[in-house]
Amino acid sequence: MKAAVIQFPGSNCDRDMAVALEKSGADVTTVWHKDATLPKGVDLVAIPGGFSFGDYLRCGAIAANSPICNAVVDHANAGGYVLGVCNGFQILTETGLLPGALLRNAGLKYICRTVGLKVETSNSAYTEGYNAGAEIGVPIAHHDGNYFADDETIAQLKGDDRVAFTYTDNPNGSRGDIAGILSENRRVLGMMPHPERAFEEAHGNTDGQRLFAGLMAQLADA
């Protein structure tokens, strides 16, 4: 499985993401934001967490209009897999690949701690390693993780089984407790919590491992 991790000025989880993917068995290339094309034969594009372009204007807004993001949108539209974590999720909503937007946390505080997540669906390459309804612990670290979409969009996400994860104790005011959502074809996942930070024993929690393992199993078959 070939994966590309995109690096923007201000990305800070790119290496963590690359390590998690490598240790899961992927062949990983890091790609600079000014590149206009992805490496040939890439199966998965991972957009890591961080503060791309200093969160200027809006989180993810400038990154979403960078040259590499045109290639990421083309990759997704051609049926490719894209995983966006934290700032990566913000970027995916800004590109329009995922609906909604991420607002400032309702409590106005930056929150950095492990939170409880409920796996809402096991029907995706990312979540097939979990049982639907399972509760896991995954760290969050964000100031703008308050998921917002209009009533119609929220109803559609729920109706189409596209909510991947919800918070068990909503930390940021997200509508419907939403922590992560899937695209219509279920191949693009955006989530605020960091599965790559719950990957190794040294992290004190390995609940994120199955996300990468599931992805790897699915893409190895593809």
Next chain:
Amino acid sequence: MKARVHVMLKDGVLDPQGAAVKHALGALGFDGVDGVRQGKVIELDLADGATEVQVGEMCEKLLANTVIESYRIEVL
């Protein structure tokens, strides 16, 4: 030509910064404030020949996220 773009969170979208400012005004004894919304102002210094239509395109593409924000263009 100069243009000023006012970007505001849409009505119904939670504005926790506005709420914090309202709270702070109340703490200072200003009782007459029913609500505060905080937005941003972006000033553009435009080359000759630039049009308001182009500024509108800039707003749609980058300056505002129309999922959550509205914008108003003021030509100066």
